[in-house]
Amino acid sequence: MSNGLKNKKTYYGLMLAMVFIFSSPGAFAANVTLEWDQPATNADGTPLTDLSGYIIYYGAESGKYSQGLDVGNVLMYTIYDLFSDSSYYFAVAAYDSSGNESDFSNEISVTGMRDTTSPVISGVYAHDITTDSASINWTTDEASDSLVEYGIFTSHENASPPDPAPVFNHNMTLSGLLPATRYLFRVSSQDSSGNLSVSDDYTFVTPNLQNSPPVISSFKADPYSGRAPLTVAFTVNVSDIDGNITGYEWDFDGNGKIDAATTTNQISHTYRHSKRYSPRVRVIDDQGGKAESRTKISVYK
Numbered sequence: 193m194s195n196g197l198k199n200k201k202t203y204y205g206l207m208l209a210m211v212f213i214f215s216s217p218g219a220f221a222a223n224v225t226l227e228w229d230q231p232a233t234n235a236d237g238t239p240l241t242d243l244s245g246y247i248i249y250y251g252a253e254s255g256k257y258s259q260g261l262d263v264g265n266v267l268m269y270t271i272y273d274l275f276s277d278s279s280y281y282f283a284v285a286a287y288d289s290s291g292n293e294s295d296f297s298n299e300i301s302v303t304g305m306r307d308t309t310s311p312v313i314s315g316v317y318a319h320d321i322t323t324d325s326a327s328i329n330w331t332t333d334e335a336s337d338s339l340v341e342y343g344i345f346t347s348h349e350n351a352s353p354p355d356p357a358p359v360f361n362h363n364m365t366l367s368g369l370l371p372a373t374r375y376l377f378r379v380s381s382q383d384s385s386g387n388l389s390v391s392d393d394y395t396f397v398t399p400n401l402q403n404s405p406p407v408i409s410s411f412k413a414d415p416y417s418g419r420a421p422l423t424v425a426f427t428v429n430v431s432d433i434d435g436n437i438t439g440y441e442w443d444f445d446g447n448g449k450i451d452a453a454t455t456t457n458q459i460s461h462t463y464r465h466s467k468r469y470s471p472r473v474r475v476i477d478d479q480g481g482k483a484e485s486r487t488k489i490s491v492y493k
């Protein structure tokens with residue numbers, strides 16, 4: 193310390209702006225990253241031109257720093273292997289090329305760095321489910337590792353290979369699954385201090401190897417009859433137990449030629465000639481399965 197020279201030149205405007213990111217392997221050691229602003233002027237208001245470095249002071253008591261660490265001319269520094277159960281007080285001082293040292297910055301304290309809280313798991317869901325694989329997503333409120341356990345009778349007969357990468361958004365893919373099978377699964381995440389969380393059980397069902405075609409429950413026209421020109425609103429209701437509907441084809445006059453294609457289950461058509469029509473709809477699922485239905489429309493003069 194060069195307190196003897198301190199009054200010659202004193203910087204001000206020195207701010208210790210940010211504290212700690214802790215990562216504590218084994219939960220016994222913590223790392224603290226400190227960040228501060230560069231001072232621009234000397235204490236007398238003249239421009240500061242010969243700043244050459246900083247000293248981080250710290251200790252277990254406020255205002256009494258047992259350690260001084262010359263970190264050179266940087267604005268951020270990480271101190272490793274602090275005791276994670278202890279409290280620390282930090283301040284920083286700047287020095288110039290002549291060795292004059294500034295007053296301390298504001299003080300920052302860090303307490304209770306030991307992480308004893310388990311990650312909070314939320315948003316668990318299965319997606320992209322095929323006959324033999326499924327992807328599982330979830331989020332945690334802190335960086336943590338990833339594991340999915342799954343099974344047919346319980347949620348923990350099998351486990352995915354664990355992914356140790358600490359992440360907030362977790363995504364794991366299960367493979368080697370059986371088709372047409374209901375699986376139970378649960379996810380777990382552990383933080384770097386060894387705090388573990390395990391989710392509730394969830395389920396997904398793998399589809400059949402063979403596609404089940406869509407099933408039309410109703411094909412309605414509104415109205416079914418009236419004077420020409422008659423505008424009719426068609427609605428078809430359909431379900432697909434192992435997929436979803438990707439297209440609708442409409443044959444308004446029932447002549448076998450498609451007159452319109454949509455991705456929604458409704459359409460309108462205006463009939464201009466008095467006649468009986470047998471309009472037809474065809475519904476296609478995501479694996480090419482099809483279902484058809486007809487209805488009748490009467491248009492008169």
Ligand SMILES: [Ca+2]
Nearest residue numbers: 307309310383
């Ligand atoms: Ca934690």
Ligand SMILES: [Ca+2]
Nearest residue numbers: 404432435477
């Ligand atoms: Ca289907």
Ligand SMILES: [Ca+2]
Nearest residue numbers: 443445447449
């Ligand atoms: Ca047609």
